[in-house]
Amino acid sequence: METATHADPNEHPPKTKRQIFILSGQSNMAGRGGVIKNPHHHPNKRWDGVVPPECHPDPSILRLSAALRWEPAHEPLHTDIDTKKVCGVGPGMCFANAVRRRVGGEFGLVPCAVGGTPMKEWARGEELYENMVKRAKFSVTGDHGGEIKALLWFQGESDTSSEHDAEAYKVNMETLIHNVRQDLNLPSLPIIQVAIASGFEYMEKVREAQKGIELPNVICVDAKGFQLKEDNLHLTLEAQVKLGHMLAEAYLTHFVA
Template sequence: MSFANLVVNRFDKVGLVPCSVGGTKLSQWQKGEFLYEETVKRAKAAVASGGGSYQAVLWYQGESDTVDMVDASDYKRRLIKFFNDLRSDLQHPNLPIVQVALATGAGPYLDVVRKAQLETDLENVNCVDAMGLPLEPDGLHLTTSSQVRLGQMMVDAFLAIRPIPSSAKLFSGLSVLVLFPLFLL
């Protein structure tokens, strides 16, 4: 929510397209799968109804992929394919993407998934690292203050991809940000 508040407070019109489904694996977000197709449908509908344009995708997902070695080892390949397919289907080949590198995971392969996230190496993909942010006593979820800090880090990453003068308006019309798993708005 802190990301949304910071962006809305800074810019005139912002449309947020939540597509979050917690506890999912990246394989469920591949082209042809329900979650992927629904996301593309929602994103296109948001732009069509608001007359705006896509400005960024926020991607915060992967904890479930840390459980199984096959999912963890295929993560980087699937992530790159997902980002490329999404950009293609939204007809925006350089669509900025802000992704979060996990701080925790549900299984023993956290380091494998984190490495994939940190080394995606695609143009206009900025990775924000959640490692080191304080966790709740359950050892899995970020504290509220950590979530607020992460939101600020994501805004900073977004502005690093799309720098603008402070006196200029960012977009004309509605700006659409497509939001993904575990980043609930």
């Protein structure tokens, strides 16, 4: 019986530049699809392990681990990044598969999302922001010659319970976009942000802010109406697959010649 040998993704450069995508924000980007209650065990939640066909691994899709090693990407993508919660399926793998089918090549996903994090924790100088920039910078080092193609951003639910946070959202998001482009030296880095599908009292104010950002190369896709889990906060497995396709369509439509 032959055993398949896979080249170390950290060693050998592929023929074309690795296409890098940063996945960032909070829990709905990290993925709670398929996370279910686990009543008789501690912790009280677990991932059910179901991986839809759209999210299956592929040899051309890698992820940057928390330890800054490239490895084959598979669900849950954020398992060693969003470590305080149980991670399930998010939009990242579905997105990468959908883009791969259209453009080919090798992909590098850089998960950075952490559940329950308000915008103020993503300000320049804060740990989450600095870690995202560090991981993004690392992703293009080495022999493989990767190129950051876009930042996918899904965050804002944590800013909907305070009027102050909701009102500050637009300026704060625009500042984040400016900062990350400056710090990565990518002044026209494509940003695809998701208008939130859930939240608290000031949800519509945050959604308004997200849809009102008019900066070059910033696209907003809307998750409103997507199916939510019983907690009325997190997207279901099916909704995450739908979002992955929507993000891929937005990227291919706006940013692929």
